[in-house]
Each structure stands twice: as structure tokens, then as C-alpha cells.
Amino acid sequence: MLGVILQLFLVFVITCLTVVYFFFRKNYGYWEKRGVPYEKPKPFVGSLSFLMRRSFWDVFYDFSKKFKCDYFGIYMSWKPALMIQSKELAKQVLVKSSDSYQDRYSYAGRDDDPLGSCNLFTLKSPMWVQMRHEVSPMFTGSRLRNLTELMNINSSELVRRIQKDYVENKQPVDLKELFSMYTSDTVAYTVFGIRVSALKELTSPLWLITRHMVRWTFWRGFEFTMIFFLPAIAEFMRLKFFSQPATDYVKKLFEEVVAERKKTGESSDKDLVNHLLKVKSNLKLPAGSDAKLADDLMMAQAALFILGAIETSSTTLTYMLHELAYHPEEQEKLYQEVSAALKESGKDILNYDDLLKVKYLTACMHETLRKYPPVPHLDRICNKTHQLTDELTVEAGTPVYVNVVAIHYNEDSYPEPEQWRPERFINSNDSDNHDFAFIPFGEGPRFCIGKRYGMMQIRTAIAQMVMKFRFEPDAPKVVESDSYSVILSPKNGGKVKIIPRN
Numbered sequence: 001m002l003g004v005i006l007q008l009f010l011v012f013v014i015t016c017l018t019v020v021y022f023f024f025r026k027n028y029g030y031w032e033k034r035g036v037p038y039e040k041p042k043p044f045v046g047s048l049s050f051l052m053r054r055s056f057w058d059v060f061y062d063f064s065k066k067f068k069c070d071y072f073g074i075y076m077s078w079k080p081a082l083m084i085q086s087k088e089l090a091k092q093v094l095v096k097s098s099d100s101y102q103d104r105y106s107y108a109g110r111d112d113d114p115l116g117s118c119n120l121f122t123l124k125s126p127m128w129v130q131m132r133h134e135v136s137p138m139f140t141g142s143r144l145r146n147l148t149e150l151m152n153i154n155s156s157e158l159v160r161r162i163q164k165d166y167v168e169n170k171q172p173v174d175l176k177e178l179f180s181m182y183t184s185d186t187v188a189y190t191v192f193g194i195r196v197s198a199l200k201e202l203t204s205p206l207w208l209i210t211r212h213m214v215r216w217t218f219w220r221g222f223e224f225t226m227i228f229f230l231p232a233i234a235e236f237m238r239l240k241f242f243s244q245p246a247t248d249y250v251k252k253l254f255e256e257v258v259a260e261r262k263k264t265g266e267s268s269d270k271d272l273v274n275h276l277l278k279v280k281s282n283l284k285l286p287a288g289s290d291a292k293l294a295d296d297l298m299m300a301q302a303a304l305f306i307l308g309a310i311e312t313s314s315t316t317l318t319y320m321l322h323e324l325a326y327h328p329e330e331q332e333k334l335y336q337e338v339s340a341a342l343k344e345s346g347k348d349i350l351n352y353d354d355l356l357k358v359k360y361l362t363a364c365m366h367e368t369l370r371k372y373p374p375v376p377h378l379d380r381i382c383n384k385t386h387q388l389t390d391e392l393t394v395e396a397g398t399p400v401y402v403n404v405v406a407i408h409y410n411e412d413s414y415p416e417p418e419q420w421r422p423e424r425f426i427n428s429n430d431s432d433n434h435d436f437a438f439i440p441f442g443e444g445p446r447f448c449i450g451k452r453y454g455m456m457q458i459r460t461a462i463a464q465m466v467m468k469f470r471f472e473p474d475a476p477k478v479v480e481s482d483s484y485s486v487i488l489s490p491k492n493g494g495k496v497k498i499i500p501r502n
Contacts, residue, residue: 030080031073036392038073039063046075051225052218055481057405057488060376064406071392074401076229081105081399085406087413087436092388093380093400094444101380103128104446105399107231109241114296115250116241119304120449132449134279135301138272139449144456147190148352151460154185156349157199158461159468166498173474174493175321177211179314179461184210186457187309191302192257193271206253210246210310221484228379228486242303250303272302305450311487312374313454317461318494320368322479323420325471325496330422334360335466335501342467355459362429363422365458369440370408371420374488378402378442404439413437430455472497 028046031038039047050059063072063083070086084090093101102125109117116122120131161178165171181198188196188206198207220243226234227241240247257273276298283294324331337360338350345354355361382398394400409417413434414424425438430452433439441448448454473496480491 027078027080028075030075034073034392036071036073036082037067037069039067039075041075044077046077046079048075048077048229052221052484054483055485055488056225057376057481057485060403060405061409063403064409071388076399077233079399081401082394083401083403085403087407087410087439089388090378090402090407090439090443091436093402094378094439094442094446097386097388098444098446100382100384100386100394101400102383102445103381105231105379105381105401106229107227107234107239107241110235110238112238113240113242113247114292115247115300115303118293118296118300119241120301121304121308122241130284131297131301132445134283135275136449138275139453141452144452145352147186147453148355148456148460150189151186151457152349152351152464154182154197154199155460155464157185157197158182159464161199162465162469162498163500167469167500173495173498175318175495176314176490176493179317180211180310181207182317182461183310183313183457187306189271190309190453191272191305192253193273194257206306210306216482216484216486216489218484221482221486224486242307246303250306251299254299254302272305276301308448308450309454309457313457315374315488315490316365316368316372316454316458318490319372319479320364320458320462321465321471321496322473322475322490322494323368323371324364324466325473326477327420328472330364330420331466331471334364334462337361338463338466350460350463352456355456355463358459358463359426360422361459361463363425365455365462366425366428366438367420367422370414370424370438371417372488373404373408373440375440375442376403376405376488378404378439402439407437407439410437468501470499470501472499 028041041047042049045051064085067083067085070089071082071084074081074083084093104122106122108122108124120128120135123131158178161181166173184207185197185199187210188194192206194206196206223234223239226237226239242250254273258277261274261277280294280298283297285293324334337358341350341354341358342348345351347354350358378401380400380402382394382396382400385396386394388394408414411417414437428434428438433443436443441451441454475495479494482489482491
């Protein structure tokens with residue numbers, strides 16, 4: 001009897017393996033049948049054999065060197081996906097034919113994860129269209145002009161923290177953590193209207209929960225990898241966009257701020273919570289929606305803004321300081337231009353309009369974003385079959401990735417792309433995508449609405465730091481990226497030598 005059971009079990013196992021084998025074999029012939037060059041897949045993992053050993057940023061960079069073509073195929077485990085590497089096709093997908101690529105491919109979350117499923121990054125159409133329209137007014141020029149005052153206050157605190165810890169007490173520098181504290185202070189006020197200072201007190205209500213964003217752990221990297229690239233597995237494992245402690249804390253803080261404002265009748269036109277409360281009162285929810293959906297939508301936007309504003313800006317500041325340290329002539333030119341702007345303005349600190357006039361500051365920032373785009377790819381899913389080129393039709397349901405790194409390192413657009421040269425952007429402004437050769441914040445309907453906010457908090461910090469300190473190299477010229485990271489992040493935080501100016 002036992003022998004019969006074992007034989008039946010063996011037949012079952014062999015049958016299952018055979019079915020799986022032919023399933024993958026059939027799928028792995030997808031791009032070859034269409035005459036599309038492709039990354040040769042490995043069983044089960046497809047093109048993702050590098051997972052948790054190398055950063056996605058490095059892999060997308062390697063793709064740009066290996067495939068000197070406008071597009072090629074990859075496999076997200078068993079699923080065929082298209083990788084786009086030319087600015088012309090990026091423009092087609094992101095703008096001209098965006099109605100065929102409306103949503104992101106990444107996992108949208110579940111009902112039991114409202115902050116993960118209801119934020120602008122993961123929301124699907126048509127709900128996304130309404131929320132995008134409602135939230136966008138939060139980032140007007142007039143609002144940003146007022147927020148720049150706070151960014152300057154926090155930048156001054158940043159300078160004091162650098163002087164105390166890294167100059168006087170000679171502590172080791174962790175640029176990523178330092179700039180995450182700075183951006184956390186600004187976000188606390190922008191979102192919740194609370195003035196706190198992790199830089200001053202080394203703790204704050206928001207920093208307690210956002211500090212985990214500074215480092216990519218194995219588990220955090222695994223979660224984001226599944227969410228961005230293997231959404232079916234993310235759904236099966238019930239993974240969350242935000243950790244449970246972060247979810248609980250953001251909800252608690254949001255509800256406390258709202259309750260306090262209802263109690264006192266006070267409000268602030270400067271913060272996101274106040275704007276979201278106005279949005280909620282006019283929001284048109286789908287028929288049959290749960291009454292708490294409106295609250296979930298509001299809290300989800302606050303959570304997303306916290307993550308986006310801290311992670312990408314702190315990374316860009318870290319790499320910009322690294323490049324300035326290795327380019328003393330460019331650093332001196334930036335110092336001279338900021339000095340001239342201060343003299344012309346007659347102020348101690350440059351305001352919103354003054355900062356926009358310092359063209360070399362913008363050039364340095366844009367060149368850093370070109371060389372080190374924090375998000376190496378833009379993902380979409382084809383929602384209806386589309387003729388992308390004369391030779392290629394993209395079928396509905398196909399994930400499409402725009403390789404931002406490949407576009408930013410294209411030698412036709414940027415000769416010697418490995419070199420950091422601010423002069424490439426000397427006449428650039430924040431709305432210029434250089435004919436789709438510069439897309440660190442995405443483009444089209446789903447471009448990052450916090451783009452100008454992020455660039456302004458970089459400007460205020462750099463303008464004040466460069467006036468007080470000089471920066472010299474204290475790490476290898478090529479910065480190693482964190483192997484667990486989906487969004488670009490320097491391994492070990494990044495460091496430079498900080499020297500006070502006389």
C-alpha cells in the first residue's frame with residue numbers, strides 16, 4: 001500500500017514539474033517569436049536572477065550598456081515585459097499614447113492596506129485621475145514660495161548640526177541619514193503643520209517612524225522588489241507598501257491633527273492636511289464605496305508624500321555633495337555664484353525667487369539628477385493593444401519599463417555621460433525635460449507632482465551649506481549602491497570631508 005502511495009506521489013510530482021517546465025518554456029519564447037532582442041531568462045526567475053544581490057539601479061545601468069537598441073524584452077519571472085531605452089519611445093508611452101499606458105504595473109495593494117492601495121503612486125484609473133486633479137493645487141508656486149521660508153530655517157539648522165557634529169566633534173559623516181533628518185523636518189510641517197526638528201533635538205514625532213527609510217534592509221528591499229516587479233507574488237504574500245508601524249503611526253498622527261483642528265477651529269492653508277480636508281468635502285466616490293474610503297484616500301496621499309519627499313531628496317543631496325567634493329573648480333564656481341546672489345539681494349539667506357536665479361545651482365542639481373536618477377525606471381502596463389513602432393505591437397497586459405538610466409546616459413544627448421558636468425544644464429529650468437532626454441521625475445500625466453518641492457528643498461540646503469563649508473573627497477569616486485535598494489541609495493550612507501570656510 002505504501003509503495004502504491006509513493007508511486008502515485010512520484011507521478012504527481014513529475015506531472016507538476018512537467019507542466020511547469022512547458023509553461024515556462026512557452027512563455028520564454030515570447031520575445032524570440034516576435035523578433036525582439038531579449039535578456040535570456042533563467043528558469044523560474046526569468047531576468048531577475050540578480051535579486052537581493054545587486055541594486056536595480058546597477059542592473060538598469062548594465063542593461064543600457066548591453067543592449068544598444070531602442071527596446072528589448074525581459075522576463076519578470078514567467079511574465080514577458082518590454083524595456084524601452086530611447087527618449088522617442090519614452091515620449092510615445094508616457095505622453096503621446098498615454099491612454100494606452102494609463103496605470104503603473106506595480107502592485108496596487110489590498111483593502112486591508114489603505115495607505116498602500118489608495119496613494120497616487122499605486123491608484124488605478126479612473127480614481128487616480130480625480131485624486132491627481134484634487135491634490136495638484138497643493139504644489140502651486142505661491143504655496144512653494146511660502147514653504148521655502150521653512151526650508152531655509154531647516155537648512156540653517158542643518159548647517160548648525162554639521163558644524164557641531166562633523167566639524168567640532170569630528171563624528172563620522174552619514175550623509176544619507178543627515179539629509180533624511182533635514183527633509184523629515186520639512187515634511188513634518190508641509191504635511192501636518194507641526195514644527196519639529198530632528199536635526200536640533202535628534203528626535204521628532206515623524207523621524208521616529210521615517211528613520212527606517214534611511215536604510216534598505218533585506219526585507220524592505222524584498223517587499224519593494226515584489227511590489228514593483230512581481231505584483232502577483234506581492235498580492236499572494238499580502239505585502240504592504242508601508243510597514244505596519246508606519247501605517248499605524250501616520251494614521252494616528254493624521255487623525256490627531258484633524259481632531260485638534262476640529263476642536264479649535266484653527267486651520268493652516270500651508271499644509272497638506274488642510275488641503276486634503278478640503279478635497280475630502282468635495283470628493284466624488286465611486287457608487288457603493290465604503291464611507292471610510294475618503295479618509296483612506298486622504299491619509300494615503302500624506303503617507304506617500306512623506307516617503308517620496310524624504311527618500312529621493314536625501315539621495316540627491318548625498319550624491320550632489322559627493323560630486324562637488326570631487327570637483328573643486330565647480331564647487332568654487334557655485335560658491336561664487338551663491339555669494340553674488342546674496343550680495344545682490346542684500347539678504348543673509350536667499351528666498352524662493354533668489355534661488356531660482358542662481359543658474360549654476362540649478363545646473364549642478366540637474367546634472368546630479370541626470371547622472372544619479374533616484375528612480376532608475378518608470379513602469380506602466382499596457383491597458384489596450386498598441387502599435388508602438390512599425391515592427392512592434394505591444395499587447396494588452398504587457399508591463400512596459402522606461403529605462404531612465406539608459407536615456408540619461410545616452411551619448412548622443414550627453415557626450416561622455418559618466419562625467420559630471422553641470423555646464424550641460426547651464427540654461428535649464430525645472431520644467432525643461434530637454435526633449436525627453438531628462439526625466440528623473442517622470443513625464444506625462446503621471447509625472448511626480450512633488451517635483452518642484454523636492455528641487456527647492458535641495459536648493460535651500462546646498463545654497464546654505466556651500467557658503468559655510470568646503471567639501472573634499474572621503475570615499476571612492478564611484479559610489480557603491482545598496483544591493484537591497486529598488487530606489488537608488490548609497491551603500492553605507494555616503495561621506496565627504498567637511499571643512500569650514502574662513
